[in-house]
Amino acid sequence: MTQTSYIPPRPVPLPTTLSLLRVMWEGDGNLLSLLPRDAYTTDIGWLGWSRRSILIVNDPAQVRHILADPDGIFPKNDLMTGAVEPLIGESIFVSSGETWRRQRRMVAPAFSNLQLSRAFAAMDAAIDAREDALDRSAVEGEAVSVDLTMSWLTADVICRTVFSAPLAPGVAQDVYEDFKIFERSAAHVELKRLILAPAFEEIPQHERVLTACARIRQHLGTMVDPHLKDDADFDDIASAVVAARDPQTGERFTREELIDQLGVFFLAGHETSASALTWAFYIAATQPDILGRIRGEITEICGDGPVAFDHMPKLIYLRNFFKEVLRLYPPITFIPRVALKDCEIGGRRVKRGAMIMVTPWTLQRHRKLWKNAETFDPDRWMPERADDIPKDAYIPFGLGPRICVGAAFASVEAALILARLLRRYDFTVTGTAKIRPVARLTTRPQDPIHATLTRRA
Ligand code: HEM
Incomplete structure (x- = not known):
């Protein structure tokens, strides 16, 4: 199979009623199963299966308007903020209005x-x-979980870049497990609410989710504290946020606020990158043509020496490959907002409390916006094919003032991890189970992808 015809794993879209039945039958909180066939072709339309009205918006101009939100009527969705609040409080990821503006100025x-x-x-x-x-797994010939490897690696990257501290093995395992509990249970609450609950209803989280969040916050506190000492001497992201002052009041973040903000980096910056990298390794491991081009470029640009920061802009095919991964597997599958008052979107009358679903998953696979929408084609990102890229239809990092603050960080991190690991190992995917994408907090394979590794000469 050549790379231009490769269509990577995707759910089969069904008509609306069947989608609803499927998600109830599966019962695993997979929001992707809910998306009906129409969601991939419509510009703007109501999703017809919930008590609360849900408007899916795939029209790029409307997407930009909603995410820019000049009138302040489309804040982050209450359902999403409720789900993550026990973990990251009222931090930059969920806040709105003046609170958000202050936080963004201090964090950026x-x-x-x-x-x-x-x-x-x-x-x-x-x-x-x-x-x-x-290396040890390669020598022993044991299969590794690609998901787990990427989660650990990206969690460790966040700890080292934010706190100058590696994740000790015990803590890494604990944080990973707690995140899994959080991810699964928070998504489950979301799905129930999505279908059954009216707008703005409070639903308590499971006790075990709250306990997991409290444990993660405790770990974060342990890592923040050394940065708060008078003689602290760090040169990392946490020290920059600790030192940040509100330009208007001159105030700094309190300890709890720091845990909120730095927790966002952990939440938004670890599972997202791990999600994208899991898909990237799966595709590279199963598509020899693509892998060959990635490796050829690494050799040409980096030779046999280290992969350096200066090489990053020159690894063009690798970066296009990763862009294409983010197009077909946007880690943040949905960017939900809520209408704070009655309004109109693209000719549809929208009532207060309606959920506005900006959905990178459907926008970036939209049949009318993209040529060969489902085909994995890194070369579509070459400058000579710029006309193939629809404006404002590629939003893996969001759009407008709330665009991901860590986008450049994530792109460099991914290029470095891919370059180093794909150069060092052959990955052979094991198992015969069908790979199926699901949307929980991030876009993930339903079952872990396992691979054996072989050190390359
Ligand atoms: C591939 C990796 C990543 C993806 C796909 C991603 C995606 C996104 C998206 C879609 C948003 C906007 C959400 C919205 O508008 O509701 C966002 C916001 C954010 N992301 Fe990322 N992100 C990634 C990595 C990171 C990293 C590495 C960090 C930090 C270390 C980070 C920190 C943040 C923060 C703080 C926000 C909130 C920005 C604001 O509201 O002002 N992200 N991200």
């Missing part, structure tokens, strides 16, 4: 290009550590 400088070039060494160190473990 921590992700400047200068900070990114400093973070690069810490990313490299995390990969060194993971390679030691992967």
Whole structure:
């Protein structure tokens, strides 16, 4: 199979009623199963299966308007904020209005290009550590879980770049397990609410979710505290956020606020990157043509030496490959907002409390917007094919003022991890189970993908 005809795993879209029946039958909180066939072709339309009205918006101009939200009437959706609140409080990811503006002003400088070039060494160190473990698995011939490997690696990258501290093995395992509990249960609450509940209804989280969140926050507190000491001498993302002052009041973040903000980096910056990298490794491992081109480019640009920060902009095919992964597997599957008052969107009358679903998953696979929408084709991102890229229809990092603050960080991190690990190992996917994407907090394979590794000469 050539790369231009490769269609990677996707759910089979069904008519609306069958989609609803399917998701109830499966009962695993997979929001992708809910998307009916029409969701991939419509510009704007009501999803007809919930008590609360849900408008799916695939019209790029309307997407930009909603996410820019000039009138302040489309804040983050109450359902999503309720799900993540026990973990990250009222932090930058969920806040709105003046609270958000203040937080964004204080947090954004921590992700400047200068900070990114400093973070690069810490990313490299995390990969060194993971390679030691992967080398052992390669020697022993044991299959590794690609999902787990990526979650650990990206969690370690966040700890080292944000806190200058590696994840000790016990803590890594605990955080990973707690995130899994959080991810599964929070999504489950979401799905029930999505179908059955009216707008703005409070639904309590399961006790075990709250306990998992409390444990994660405790770990974060342990990592924040050294940065708060008078003689603290760090040069990392946490120190930049600790030092940040509100330009108007001169105030700094309190300890609890720091845990909220730094927890966002952990939540938004670890599972998202792990999700994209899992799909990237799966595709590279199963598509020899694509893998050959990635490796050829790495050799041409980096030779046999280290992969350096300066190489990043030159790894064009690798970066296009990752862009294409983010198109077909956007880690944040849905970007939900809520209408705070009656309004109109693209000629539809929208009532207060309606959920507005901006959906990277459907927008980036939209049959009318993209040529060969389901085909995995990294070359569509070459400048000579710029006309093939519909404006404002590629939004894996969001759009407008709330665009992901860690987008450049995530792109460099992914390019480095892919370049180093694909150069070092052959990955052979094991097992015969069908790979099926599901949407929980991020877009994931339903069952873990396992692979055996072989060290390359
Ligand atoms: C492939 C990796 C990533 C993807 C796909 C991604 C995606 C997104 C998206 C779609 C949003 C906007 C959500 C909305 O408008 O509702 C967002 C916001 C955010 N992301 Fe990322 N993200 C990634 C990595 C990261 C990393 C590495 C960090 C930090 C270390 C990060 C930190 C944030 C923060 C703080 C926000 C909130 C920004 C705001 O509301 O002002 N993300 N991300």
